[in-house]
Amino acid sequence: MAELKLQPLVMTGEGWADYGLVDSGHGRKLERYGPYRFIRPEPQAMWSPRLPDWDAHGEFVPGSDEDGGGRWHYMRDVPADGWPLAWNEAKFTAQCTPFRHLGFFPDMAPVWDWMRGRLGYSPLDRHPRAGGDDEGTGGARGTLNLFGYTGVGTLALSECGPVTHVDASKKSVAQARENAALCGMEDRPIRWLVDDAAKFAAREVRRERLYDGIILDPPKFGRGPKNETWRLEESLPGLIGDCRQLLDADSRFLFLTVYAVRMSSLALGGLLAEHFAGLPGTIEHGELAVREDALRQAQDDRSARLLPTAIFARWSGD
Template sequence: MYVANDWQDYEIMDTGNGEKLERWGDVILRRPDPQIIWPIADEDHKWREVHGHYHRSSSGGGQWEMKKQIPDRWTISYDRLKFYIHPTNFKHTGLFPEQAANWRWMMDKIAGAGRPIQVLNLFAYTGGATVAAASAGASVVHVDAAKGMVQWAKENLALSGLADRPVRFITDDVFKFVQREQRRGNRYDAIIMDPPSYGRGPGGEMWKLETSLYPFVESCLSILSDKPLFFLINSYTTGISPTVLNNMLSMTVKKQYGGRISAGELGLPITRSGLHLPCGILGRWEE
């Protein structure tokens, strides 16, 4: 497991009964998590005295119950990176803290490359990986289909003092964008992707990770440079094993470029129990 264990502004304080108790800076939130199938050891005052509690609805979705006043958004830091946090209607806050394990890895890879690195971040959300890569000195192309998420990512970059870095923000369907980059002959030294389990393209095209991911990864080979640095796939799709990502990268990127692959779970430490909460999987190829 790749554990993001060097946070100062974020903490999973406790877990149980399908929920996690989290500290985001000075704000305490209680949110559901399907991986937490064990009971709460001691539902003490910390569980009750939260700023916000997200309740799932039996009919799908859910809503926040705000117990204390909090800002519409606030800032947390990871190393030299800064991010805006905002509780959304879909229980998310705009950041996945477990990804810090990937940010640290890619910052080290980029800083140690000894050459200019061009990064493509696909399904890029609010730009955690974009900010990390830019802070390490890479040029980045950030692509996401949601205009609001792209704007949030721009604000995160500026918040981190990196607004002058060579980052292009593009609101577009990632598949169409990759096809156009193929035709343009543009190439990247590193590709990051965090694809959804399900989705639809602008023309109604159906995306299902189990059937769509492999051909998409294969298509990305044609936009890799002659000497790529890394290729990273994240997945939150339940039922997909890290070995699947290992195999997929072996059959595509490693087959063409050699190098090595690592795969596993992403996790976060739980303060009270000393255990780790699994938070998704990753597959990494590196030169």
């Protein structure tokens, strides 16, 4: 029986060559994306900035309502079609989107590392595990990326074997394919699917498919390709129940992240504990966070603040 750990965890993302959280405070954050710097809203940055001046190429100015909206204001030229970035072997295009982010979620970097570790991947191992057939019942295995967006996580997981990438946005899946081509991974065993994530998972259950791992990053609200409505609090329990049916005692993980909701990570952990009671392993929960670059050069890392970005719950098989 999977054991729920009550003590929350913090999974901390560190900056790398193409990304870093430079500073944060007064409800905003300053980040570097390759050669460009951007300011974006961040309600959880309740403290004061540590740097006296923020030199940026652009800033996202939010709308006046709580439901989103807003626009980018540029102080310098920024490529409208985006520019290339990399995380380890995965290359992708960063771009200022109308949704305030830049085409990927850098706080997911420690999650990508964790999942690859659960699948037994080492940077020295260039021979990924073989997956099952794409057709027939019980043949999928590999990993399943639901709400896969522009595919950086999919590319990271493809080092470990086959990946099924599902997103309701045709544009996002097209960008994910372009990212795969950018880093020469277009021939990897990846299924690129434009589909409603919940409906796809339900069909996979009926097909009796099984996966080695599942990652899902559902939105607070969304619509599928056929105008299906997704509301997190209403729809998530059913999706987790279906995901449980796609895993068995030989599976390695399920990782769930949730952004921008008034919800506790312990609630997510409790949801997983209910559905995963019949499997061995461990259920953990906590927060994702990114460590600031500010002052790290002058002082030790203990002085660098952690900016929380999301809550998560995860199941690890034995």
